[in-house]
Amino acid sequence: MGAIIFWGIIRTAILIPVLWLLYGVIEYRYWWWLVILSIYGVIIYPATIQYRLFKEENDELINNTLCSSCRYFDKSAIICLKYDEHPTLKYLPCEGLDWELKEYDYEEEKY
Numbered sequence: 565m566g567a568i569i570f571w572g573i574i575r576t577a578i579l580i581p582v583l584w585l586l587y588g589v590i591e592y593r594y595w596w597w598l599v600i601l602s603i604y605g606v607i608i609y610p611a612t613i614q615y616r617l618f619k620e621e622n623d624e625l626i627n628n629t630l631c632s633s634c635r636y637f638d639k640s641a642i643i644c645l646k647y648d649e650h651p652t653l654k655y656l657p658c659e660g661l662d663w664e665l666k667e668y669d670y671e672e673e674k675y
């Protein structure tokens with residue numbers, strides 16, 4: 565998730581000066597359309613694609629592993645907060661010894 569934000573900031577940092585330079589070249593009424601379309605095309609759309617890929621790549625890890633039900637697991641960053649390491653499907657930082665059930669919401673029947 566941090567990579568998505570990082571690259572979003574990089575793309576924004578590149579886009580702002582480019583739009584600023586184009587401000588003097590393009591007619592004002594077209595420039596606003598360019599701003600709107602470029603923000604969507606350069607910042608928002610790539611971020612949504614990155615997020616979708618992130619979810620697809622980590623779906624199994626987020627939903628079907630021991631870590632996914634552990635209170636120390638942060639699914640937004642795929643990290644074990646106790647060991648400050650990234651678990652994978654083949655690597656469990658605590659080897660199952662420090663697993664603790666995360667709080668369960670019995671009314672909504674979800675974690």
Ligand code: SF4
Nearest residue numbers: 631634637644658663
């Ligand atoms: S403590 Fe163990 S089970 Fe819990 S998130 Fe970390 S590695 Fe996974």
